[in-house]
Amino acid sequence: MYLIAEIGFNHNGDIHLAVDMIRAAAEAGADAVKFQTFRAKDIALPSSPHYALIEKGEMSFEDHERLRREAKTQGIDFMSTPFSIDAVDLLAKVGVSAFKIASMDCTNTMLLKKVAAAGKPIYLSTGMxxxxxxxAAVDTLKSANCKNIYVLHCISHYPASADQLNLSIIPYLKEQLDGIVIGYSDHFPGIEACFAAAVIGAQVIETHFTLDKTIPEGDHSHSADPADLKALKSRLALFESMAGSAQAISQRPDQECAKDFRRGVYTRRELKKGDTLKSEDLQFTRPASDFTPDDIDFLEGKIVTEDLPVNAPVTKKILDFG
Structure with missing residues (x-):
């Protein structure tokens, strides 16, 4: 399971806080951190009520380089979401591990082609x-020679409620997009939805990340904090261990238990040499023996070749097969 800690712009433009968040995400077990690369004007008009907040999250090229270096130091991948053509060029120059496409740009063919041309893996959010x-978005990326596409189910409400998540879309996307890895980008408070998404088939989990969920603005309130992320990582690892592989049906770890747990055929009463077996002479209990309950029709009428006490196994060597 690939776990992405989406810092987004929860750093509020504070590069020192952003560095601390990378370290905390890595310590909690994230495989990648994901930021957002933009100028406020790339996202909204100056008249937008959120414009000032968005503007606070702007980062320079130097900021991006510092964060990429920190992610490398911490041993995790550095990703970002570009919100413009210029942002794609900046991130390509910085050297991101992968690009993320925001839900708002799932239908932005121009941006999709530009990102695909950078030659990196692409994580595509599908909100709305x-x-x-x-x-169509996947076809656009494929036609632009993108080799590694990950499609993330997402509900673009901040936060989303449980009845809006429709996690059953995840296996549906697997059916519809054959060969594409399907994941989940979370906007639900806590870690429950992320875990549920993994159980239903998501192979990539992205969740918003913060150091303080009480910060009133931005995505902090529905983000995972370090304790949440650590718990999620542990729970996902346990689930993956439990899930195993469907191919294990041919090499079951419990095959060896069959001889102890399956029913054999045993005598219900004392039998004498020369007796003819009848169904009422037999009982079926464990452990396994030479015969099973399915052999009852075969066993009836067979001659016993030696004396047998109660609870003795009915074996091939004590029967006369005529």
Whole structure:
């Protein structure tokens, strides 16, 4: 399971806080940190009520380089979401491990082609998108020679409520997008939805990350904090261990238990040499023996070749097969 800690702009433009968040995410077990690369004007008009907040999250090229270096030091991948053509160029120059496409740009063909041309893996969020739009976006990326595409189910509410999540879309996307890895980008408070998404088939989990969920603005309130992220990582690892592989059906770890747990055929009463076996002479209990309950029709009428006490196993060597 690949776990992405989405810092986004929860650093509020404080590069020192952003560095601390990378370290905390790595310590909690994240495989990657994901930021957002933009100028406020790339996202909203100056008249937007959120413009000032968005503007606080702007980062320079130097900021990006510092964060990439920190992620490398911490041994995790550095990703970001570009919100413009210029942002794609900046991130390509910085050297991100992968690009993330925001839900708002799932239908932005121009940006999709530009990101695909950078030659990096792409994680595509699908909030607000129809199946037709998602398929078209994937086709656009494929036609631009993107080799590694990850599609993330997402609900673009901040936060999303449980009844809005529709996690059953995850296996549906697997059916519709054959060969594409499907994941989940979370906007639900806590870690429950992330774990549920993994159980239902997500192979990538992205969740917002913060050091303080009480900060009133931005995505802090529905973000995971370090304790949450650590618990999620542990729970996902346990689930993966439990899930194992469907191929294990041919090499079951419990095959060796069959001889102890399956029913054999035993005598219900004392039998004498020369007796003819009848169904009422037999009982079926464990452990396994030469015969099973399915052999009852075969055993009836067979001659016993030696005396047998109660609870003796009925074996091939004590029967006369005529």
């Amino acid at each position: 998108a129809s199946m037709e739009e998602i398929s």
